[in-house]
């Protein structure tokens with residue numbers, strides 16, 4: 449079990465064997481440092497591994513916020529032959545690293561494993577182990593609220609390290625989450641840091657740290673000639689057979705640039721608007737299984753509710769496993785986000801009483817999206833939620849599969865907020881789009897853009913880039929597609945393509 453202190457400081461000490469594998473990998477690939485720095489050195493395994501690998505003729509500098517770690521590191525280094533080292537108990541956020549790096553010769557190696565903790569986790573345990581400006585990526589409003597502004601503090605540290613290395617010849621080699629490494633590189637590329645060759649090398653975080661996350665050794669060289677905007681991802685600590693080359697291509701971060709180039713002709717605008725499913729939370733209150741004339745909620749309570757607000761529900765796992773006959777129903781209190789929920793008292797009085805009885809649980813829903821909205825409100829509802837047909841995909845699974853979703857006894861099936869869909873008016877239309885989206889070319893396009901280690905790999909941002917007109921043309925289905933894609937009435941509103949077409 450992790451202690452609060454361990455959580456707060458993202459404290460996962462690197463096993464010495466893994467630290468040695470990293471330093472051996474670096475020396476085997478030409479890294480021959482003039483000095484080694486471990487910015488959050490913990491008990492010092494990376495410093496020990498570095499001295500063993502690079503020898504005693506160069507200085508070694510270790511820093512950590514935890515004085516006990518520094519004491520242990522000091523003992524560990526004292527046992528190494530010849531190393532000239534300096535260990536300092538210091539908070540990462542307090543250091544002027546630019547000046548420090550300038551005081552050292554060119555050819556530095558910055559190695560280690562920065563803390564594995566997100567700002568959200570730190571917020572939840574009221575820790576102040578955070579940089580002063582947390583929202584450094586500049587997310588505002590909804591993005592900040594919905595977690596796009598959530599980041600690993602290692603992301604912030606790695607960016608600061610690369611920033612301080614501008615104009616300095618150095619190698620940064622750090623263990624971190626794969627998503628963190630990518631975000632750091634994207635930041636570096638977008639902000640013109642002088643990062644040259646960079647690579648990600650997969651590792652087994654479960655085996656080394658007991659955590660199930662996609663992690664890697666992130667290596668980046670700075671201060672060399674020529675900046676790049678691509679990096680290779682490898683399965684392990686080798687430079688053979690890259691799994692993918694990702695990078696910035698026409699201002700966008702692309703997961704596999706070569707794959708993308710093979711299908712980029714279908715990159716375009718969203719002729720149909722992609723929608724998310726509904727968000728309701730408090731699933732035990734809002735979800736039911738039908739039982740004769742009654743409805744059984746997640747607490748096992750039977751209630752005789754009007755069917756007015758109950759809709760068959762499918763979730764990501766249902767879509768992914770082709771379970772398209774809903775076994776659950778969801779209580780939707782609104783047809784649009786602006787609806788006044790108290791009308792339910794008139795139209796469906798038993799449902800209203802049920803909501804009042806379970807009001808406490810619903811009032812406790814934590815997401816700030818419910819704040820200043822009618823009591824019992826849901827989120828992500830609109831006319832599209834109730835379209836009779838949909839082409840839907842789960843945002844959570846690694847295999848992109850689109851499904852045709854219809855209705856049950858005339859009641860439209862709705863999806864939860866882990867799914868995305870295009871609303872359709874007829875089955876024929878949904879089947880048509882579904883077959884196009886399940887084509888090899890569309891799936892290749894998605895695979896080229898999507899980082900499958902992300903928690904929610906498939907996003908609306910990816911889906912809306914599939915240009916259905918161009919896809920149809922490539923599949924010789926242009927004429928049929930035109931009949932559906934000129935019909936903007938069903939999708940009236942502020943569609944992105946209208947802006948693009950302007």
Ligand SMILES: C[S@@+](CC[C@H](N)C(=O)[O-])C[C@H]1O[C@@H](n2cnc3c(N)ncnc32)[C@H](O)[C@@H]1O
Pocket residue numbers: 456457458459460461462463486487488489490491492493494511512513514517538539540541560561562563564577
């Ligand atoms: C993931 S551990 C890795 C330790 C060491 N680098 C290794 O590879 O074994 C992260 C380390 O960061 C240290 N740390 C956390 N927050 C820090 C901060 N604000 N300043 C300096 N060190 C910090 C922790 O004490 C911990 O030793």
